[in-house]
Amino acid sequence: MDFTYDDEQQALRDAVRGLLATAYADHEARRRTVADDPGFDRGLWGRLAEMGLLGLPFSEADGGVGAGPVEIGIVCQELGRVLAPEPYLAAVVHAGGLVAAVGTPEQKADLLGRLSSGEVLLAAADTSPGGRWASSADGVRASVSGGSWTLDGVADPVIAGESADVLVVTAALPDDGGTGVFLVDASDVTRSGYAAADLTRAATVRFDDSAASPLGEPGRDVAPSIATISDLTRILGANQALGVMQSQVRATTEYLRSRQQFGVTLNTFQALTFRAADMYVSLELAHSTVDWATMTIAGGDRRAVADAADRVGLQVSRAARHIGQEAIQLHGGIGMTAEYAVGVGTAHLAVLEQWLGNADHHLARLADRVTDHEMVEAV
């Protein structure tokens, strides 16, 4: 039982923090980056690759680093701290995770090495218009003819879908055969990119008789693997949200100490300091849950990971609403502006939540299982 980082993990955190501090020393740098295509800093992406961060989750045999979930969580937290728009969660954790979970040895060796080196960018297309966090695909259908597979339908939102080289697509298999995962070259689809609420990029991706390579064994239903990768992404996304919330609590307390009204600093007013104290309570409870969920991944039990994803999804969604909203309120008008990181952080939290699964979704899943146990065991 240990909730602390070892020396190597601390060194990793310091290194990532140092690199990101150079790239996003102030919020203005992020504003400039998201305003231009492709919506993130390709130079920074290359440096993340050089540091080995893009290959953290993947085995050395596949061209990765073979690090554990705690290390990946550290990177996600640091990205969250500065609201980095780089599609690490989408491309590495989610899309890369699908390839690692479902792909053949040849597919993994081919794609994950190039993903790790920054040579190729992946995006996961697993949601169709109206879709809500399901591991079964209903908006994209797969067909097979003479051994050749094609896809038809629409995926949206596809996070980082605009700049991806290869799309990792979940699609309904023929004859109600479940859900498969396919690799589709970006040149075989029609894409229209847009900015999400937090100014990171997403896309609508249309498949029209698009050539597709089955990931792993052709025609096999891999819905359980898709669900597990969504759970892992949920947990690592909670790490990213934690980084955002830590920055918001820090910025809010600094603001209360420095901002003057009525001739005194705002921390003179107990109505405000008590609300900051409540934000801290939410933050610490979320932090403990994030650490626990991240450590649960290492145990390797799918059901335990699914449960951890739901609990951290619920706890962090509640914390994100509380902290994100109060951070804006306690800043006043400045918190509403695009030039200030605090309010944009709240936008980022909202996007993470609705992308990965919101509180109602996770609560419904937990409520379904609530009579399966006498009590929830932490250890």
Add this chain to the structure above:
Amino acid sequence: MQLELSPADAEFRTRMREFFTTKVSQEIRDAVLEGRHLTRDQTVEAQRTLNAEGLAVPHWPVEWGGQDWTELQRHLWHEEMQRAGVPTPLAFNASMIGPVIAHFGTQEQKERFLPATANLDIWWSQGFSEPDAGSDLASLRTTAVRDGDDWVVNGQKTWTTLGQHGDWIFTLVRTDPEVKKQAGISMLLIDMTTPGVEVRPIELIDGGHEVNEVWFSDVRVPGDLLVGELNGGWTIAKFLLGNERVGVAPVGATKRALAALKANAGPLMDDPLVRARVAELETSLLALELTALRVVAHSSDGAPHPASSVLKLRGTELQQAVSELALDLAGPASIAARAGDDSPQEGWARRSAPTYLNLRKASIYGGSNEIQRQIIARTILGL
């Protein structure tokens, strides 16, 4: 980062669980598990069972019956005890005055009081709060005036929990009215059978007799019952209240209460709204328990971790929330709170309204939750 307990800690937990579930009276544990009140004799019996095994006061110095455990082991001891329905050792003895005497007392005081305190041969009461000194404890007005070798005490204490059972009371008294209010306070130990001590019951909104007023009229207290330095009482009070805060995050007991409620709820558990409320509470309790584990893992020298304020604040909120759910699930049956034993309503449902009302105290005692927010804002956030 490592989630599993080490083999040694896992073995420790098993040993605790086995002792608590097999060696402590089933009748007493059933009473705790069902949320019924314990008699004085039951509380004493349970503590003596623990003390005989060295499990009543593990956080005391080893020479006075403590155990050389890690913070995590203390946490596991506390959680397993709550889980098994074993009444936790009387807080006034085990968590409050015992550590104070061990730290500040004379050798004579230690020998006289510590073994009897651990074994609950002496039942201690707490004489801190006064009608005009609640959260602002330092404004207390009960006086102790020197007369020869003795002190003569006059004044009134209030909210004295279980004072009707008390043998002795540890008090904060004003020994110097001329200086800054914190600087003129001392701690005196007072035998409650001394002439001039009067305990008067206060009836609470749940109908129970849990707290009392304690009046002192020219009570003579021998001089050797002063603890620590003359006018050093405020330092002792801060030491004691710091320990108290750590003890008031009732994670295990609240988890157990929620589990019992699920079992009692029967077909109500088919209601999706009820299921959602339970699932939300279970997740909140998990987050609290994990935070408690983070705090114990980071506390090294026994000093309270700053985040222990989070535990008190959130722990009491969740304790109250579970009691509200119980009230809502009981529904009309909760109205039969004070019906006789021939009531057709189930016991848990009849107890739900008094429990709900009683637990409003949880966010007031041990440093009210507003005081906890103040601590977080000042000492953690620097506001």
